[in-house]
Amino acid sequence: MTLQTVILAAGMGSRLGRSLPKPLTELSDGRTIMRQQHDNIFAAFGDDAKITTVVGYRAETIVEAFPAADYVYNERYDQTNTSKSLLRALAATGKAGVLWMNGDVVFDPRILGRAIALIERDQSFVTVNTAKVSDEEVKYTVDAAGHIDELSKTVSNGIGEAVGINYVSARDKKAFMRQLARVGDQDYFERGLELAIREDGLRLAPMDISDLYAVEVDFAEDLERANLYV
Template identity: 75%
Template sequence: MTTQVVILAAGMGSRLGRSLPKPLTELGDGRTIMQQQFDNIHHTFGRNAKVTIVVGYKLEHIIEAFPDASFVYNEQYDQTNTSKSLLRALQASPAGGVLWMNGDVVFDPTVLDRAAVMIARDQSFVTVNTAKVSDEEVKYTTSAEGYIKELSKTVTGGLGEAVGINYISAADKARLIRHLTKVGDQDYFERGLELAIERDGILIEPVDISDLYAVEIDFAEDLERANLFV
């Protein structure tokens, strides 16, 4: 079955201070952040993976760079956060589960190999790094059964950080869509997941990738760190 992948790339990425959309930032090996993501997707899922990019800020540059992808437009990219970009992508997606990632994550190709095992089971998951717990990052806790319980930047006693690569199963997708419609424009998509867990009891597993690299690029120092790996 064809794997559905969504890349969230509508934001302005102003903290990095570049003129182009952040996913088009060049890495030390000459690839852009997004090209690295495409390479990783093809490594695990092959060329038949269906990739949809949510675009907004300076969208023409991303469309020109990746003409073979499908595109969903978040026309309110300057007024909304990732919850509304993901909502648009899931609403436009065909039946089946969806793997999605933030468009600014540089990560080890093996991350998706690990994710593929869960996708084959159609099990919703969030990839996590238990090696560090920073105040400014999305953190998580788990239930007694080991499933995600809390997932936000305000979590206290977090067990680790969410990496920004996640999967919603075919069975859970409609419920996540419903909650994403209700969250605030400035909420991250994690708020929709939290509500789906809290109110609908969906089961989301944490997938630990602490032994692999995954760097979210917000600032110049993040880019420097990512370039140590690629």
């Protein structure tokens, strides 16, 4: 399967307190976060999987570390959030469906194996963890049919957390991009998904990976937790 994948890696990641971009943070097994992501992508989808990375802060360090990847530059990385970085990447990947992930997620390689069936059906999805619901994280609710209804950090009575690994189908991509263009510069890409659900009828499936690990590394304690798995 030749799959278009996107890694969002433009941010400064200042909360972790490192000088390099957060995806270049080294894990206890000697790999960087981004190397673990690349390894997981190729293990699930083969060596011909196409990786496009959105860079901004200290972009040259990521390009030097992964010269074979394709790159999109967000020159406004210090003024915009993930909605605008993702919009740039989706525009560079043609009409095909796209799997994308935040560049700071350390995750179980079995997650992408679980995603294959949904991707082969071209079903848009958000990867979720129902084992915990933290106020700081992106939370979600579902409608009567079991599809994602609300998706943001401000959701009340969320039934789980979004992990930061997602897929938009070829049929949903145009509407999603239109909504990403509408949202504010400081909005996360989840705002574009919410609008596409509400206004374009996007049917977004939750893919539960509560039995597997996925750690978004924002702080030093997150890195310590991620290192327990790798």
